[in-house]
Amino acid sequence: MLYMTRMDVTFPPHLSAEDIAVFQAREKEYSGNLQREGRIQGIWRIVGEYANHALFDVETNDELHEVLSGFPMYPYMKVKVTPLAKHPNSIR
Numbered sequence: 551m552l553y554m555t556r557m558d559v560t561f562p563p564h565l566s567a568e569d570i571a572v573f574q575a576r577e578k579e580y581s582g583n584l585q586r587e588g589r590i591q592g593i594w595r596i597v598g599e600y601a602n603h604a605l606f607d608v609e610t611n612d613e614l615h616e617v618l619s620g621f622p623m624y625p626y627m628k629v630k631v632t633p634l635a636k637h638p639n640s641i642r
């Protein structure tokens with residue numbers, strides 16, 4: 551099942567630049583693993599925002615929730631999920 555997500559990241563002001571760098575490194579590793587596994591099909595930066603759109607391919611809502619809540623930055627993310635169905639005009 552395909553899901554388009556939007557993740558907005560807001561770090562609390564008490565986190566230092568070093569704390570944030572650690573989160574970013576952990577996030578890169580976690581996200582890279584999901585991309586290598588094919589559970590993230592693509593991820594794009596939303597221009598001008600600390601936010602992304604990502605296309606997930608997972609089996610169930612529960613799996614998506616597990617994957618999303620495993621992101622190291624999850625406590626600092628607002629996530630919007632859009633489930634995708636086949637468009638009747640799609641040629642693929």
Ligand SMILES: O=C(O)C[C@H]1C=CC(=O)O1
Nearest residue numbers: 557559577581600601602
């Ligand atoms: O930098 C971001 O957009 C936050 C984060 C969420 C997933 C990911 O790979 O990075």
